[in-house]
Every structure is written in structure tokens, then in C-alpha cells.
Amino acid sequence: MIVSVFMGVSLDGFIAREDGSLDFLDFFSDPGEDYGYKDFMESVDCLLMGRLTYEKVCSFGSWPYEKPVYVYSNGTINIAEDLSQKVFQVNGMPKEVINKFSNMGFNRIYLDGGITISNFLKENLVDDITLTRLPYLLGKGIPLFRDWIGESKLKLISNKEYSSGLLQSVYQFEKKEKY
């Protein structure tokens, strides 16, 4: 099973403002261009995100995902009744969660949310990361890479330049063990 990250990031490494807002992404919206999002979404079986990201998505008003969403939280989360067939809670250690998904027959999962990504990176449980680098300095915000996630060499798989100035690079991690 493959664990993938797909993330827009400012030139200085932030995925959102300090309050979680993503308004700066709109500066680079390009009608008819989804920056590979649809293709990526079709390639995954489910999403796994942290509680904060889940709450952010809930605040959008309408639920944007077709695929099942697993919210990673060891606390209690509120799932609205109309989402009860689309949103599920998982808990446990990152590796246990990955094993659970693997046993459920998933081939690829989309890992989202800054804290959750960090927790899985620390455990060497991420296979690839698609970084879409915006030509924008935010100055401060929520960083993609935080704390001590260890040192690792990656392999650049592809690199694509968009006319809006965005650069999308796919990196593959070396995995120390398979699950």
C-alpha cells in the first residue's frame, strides 16, 4: 500500500496561514487547471486526515470528497449524521492505522493535514509527496515540515511547471521496511 501526500506549499514552506486559511491559493487559481488534483484523487482509495484538517473541511459548507475520509484522532470527533457513510474515525499508532488500511485492501491513501503528515513522516510511513510550490512568500504560517522528522534523501520523480508560476514536483521516499 502506498501512502501519498499532495500539498500546495508557499515558497517559504507554509501550507496555510496561522489561522488555517488558504486564501493565498486563490491568487494562483487558473480556470480549467486543477494542478493534477482530479487525477490524483482518482488514484487513491481513501483520505486520511487529522482532526484540525477535518474541521477545516467541515467549515467549507459542502462536503468536497467522494472517497471515504478517515479522521485520525485519539480523542472524540463529531461526525454529522449526513456524513456518517462518508467519514469515519480511526485511532491508534500511525503504523497500526496503516496496517488496518492495508488489511482493508486499500492500494493508495491520501494523507492530509500538517500534524498528521509530520507524525507519519516521523515513522517513515510516507511513500511519496507531490509538492506544488507557489511563487509566494507567506512570511509565517503552518509549516509542512515541522519538528524533527528525521533526515532523509528522496528521489525526484517528476517536475512540472505551470504558466501561473506553480512548480509541481513528485518525490519518492526510500522506505526502510514494507507494510
Place this chain on the structure above:
Amino acid sequence: MIVSVFMGVSLDGFIAREDGSLDFLDFFSDPGEDYGYKDFMESVDCLLMGRLTYEKVCSFGSWPYEKPVYVYSNGTINIAEDLSQKVFQVNGMPKEVINKFSNMGFNRIYLDGGITISNFLKENLVDDITLTRLPYLLGKGIPLFRDWIGESKLKLISNKEYSSGLLQSVYQFEKKEKY
């Protein structure tokens, strides 16, 4: 006059380890490939760097620069006698330094050193930045973008992929005023 930054940076945004060491750059050395360094050096009239970077360069043993080097420090720096025709000290506010260089007839200067770059970015005194992104996560170190340098949109000028996995992107800043 153009102020340019030319910098290698890890995937997580660090230009050096916490102790200033750059050993991880060696993981990507490629005989015969200088990642555009010589061409860039030929395009500049001088270097402007902070004291810490100057001291780091001094520790290399042999002096690597042909072009004049200006060390930006409002304190006292030690310049060895054999460097007295190659290394000079400048002080004052960033804008005063830029004006001084402009009056000296320089067309392009190479701005180096994390703290110095930040100080000039804060004053909107940088014209372009060549970022060579390494496919490597350091986890911690000296960040390129630090503190609050303000929010700004940049223009992607070029993007080049190297077989070693390095991505070199040139970004141009919008300047609010000319000097």
C-alpha cells in the same frame, strides 16, 4: 543595480545545518556539473555577505572568490592581511549599503548569508533569487526564510531539473521602488 541571491536549500527550507555545515550538499555533487554557479558568478560585480558566512568561508582554508567580497557588519571583523585587497567591510542600513554599491557603479551583487538575506528581504531590496532545491530533508538547520520578512508574490522566471534530482528555479521579486 540588481541584488541577487543564489542558494541551495533542502526540501524543508534549510541552507545549512545548525552548526553551519554544508556536508549534505556533497550527497549531490556531480563531476562536471556546477549547477550554474560559474555563470552566475561571472554575472556579478561583487559579493555581499554577513559576518557569520564570511567566517564560515574563512574556515574553508583557501579563499574561493575572485570577485571582491564585502562583509556586512556593524561590529568589528578581522580581515587577514593576504585578503586586504579582496575583502572589505561595509556597514550601515541595508538601503545605505545598496546605495553605496549603486554609486560605485556595480550592476549586480551576489547577496549571501541567511541573516543578511533576511535583512535585505525585509527591506524589499532583493531583485531575484535562484533557489536550488535538494531532494533532501534535513529536519532542522538554518532556514533560508526566517522571522517575518513580509508577504510577497514572485514571478517564476525559469526552472531547470538536474539528473541528480536538484531543481533550480529563478524567481523575481516585484520591487516597490528603484534605487
